Amino acid sequence: MLKIAVLVSGGGTNLQAIIDAIDSGSLTGVSIELVVSNRENAYALTRAKEHGIDSECIKPSDHADRSAYGQYLADHLKERGIGLVVLAGFLVVLPENFVDAFEGRIINIHPSLIPSFSGDGFYGLKVHEAALERGVKVTGATVHFVDKGCDTGPIIMQKAVYVEPGDTPEILQKRVMEQAEWVILPQAIQMIANRHSDGQ
Ligand code: GRF
Numbered sequence: 001m002l003k004i005a006v007l008v009s010g011g012g013t014n015l016q017a018i019i020d021a022i023d024s025g026s027l028t029g030v031s032i033e034l035v036v037s038n039r040e041n042a043y044a045l046t047r048a049k050e051h052g053i054d055s056e057c058i059k060p061s062d063h064a065d066r067s068a069y070g071q072y073l074a075d076h077l078k079e080r081g082i083g084l085v086v087l088a089g090f091l092v093v094l095p096e097n098f099v100d101a102f103e104g105r106i107i108n109i110h111p112s113l114i115p116s117f118s119g120d121g122f123y124g125l126k127v128h129e130a131a132l133e134r135g136v137k138v139t140g141a142t143v144h145f146v147d148k149g150c151d152t153g154p155i156i157m158q159k160a161v162y163v164e165p166g167d168t169p170e171i172l173q174k175r176v177m178e179q180a181e182w183v184i185l186p187q188a189i190q191m192i193a194n195r196h197s198d199g200q
Pocket of ligand 1: 008009010011012013014015044088089090109110111124177181
């Protein structure tokens with residue numbers, strides 16, 4: 001069984017997609033061990049509690065500095081036997097010591113086809129505003145491994161979504177979530193869980 005921790009900052013719809021995939025049996029060999037948010041009022045924490053999943057708020061500001069935060073978080077997740085860390089709308093840049101502690105075992109969902117509209121400053125609605133501003137006809141979502149850069153780790157899976165006439169950033173965000181993010185994040189986790197069970 002691959003134990004995962006899901007790190008969140010907002011509404012938690014990607015977390016919900018993982019929960020629903022496990023509940024429906026379409027995602028197997030995976031258990032959500034812990035949900036961690038940097039924000040106490042993140043609705044994602046409510047979603048976790050409603051499903052009986054352990055959840056905690058761990059804030060960088062509760063620690064002496066970023067390195068202490070990274071070390072605490074890494075130790076805490078290792079104590080819980082976490083095999084994969086899933087960033088699902090997590091808006092804190094993880095310190096290097098945390099990335100080192102879980103090298104090759106941290107994934108992130110980004111709401112564009114990386115390398116487009118990715119990197120510093122590209123998160124949430126800003127990504128879709130930039131896509132509409134540029135006038136792209138196709139956008140989508142990407143699941144990638146997290147390295148020490150911003151949205152720069154190896155790409156695992158992508159799914160394209162058409163931009164429609166009249167799209168606003170909000171409409172486009174919803175379509176990318178529904179048609180891409182909530183589909184490829186559970187699929188990417190399944191791929192990793194399969195490798196895990198094969199001892200890779
Ligand atoms: C999603 O758009 C995701 O792509 C981005 O942040 C947003 C989080 O949404 N990383 P939610 O908290 O999963 O609803």
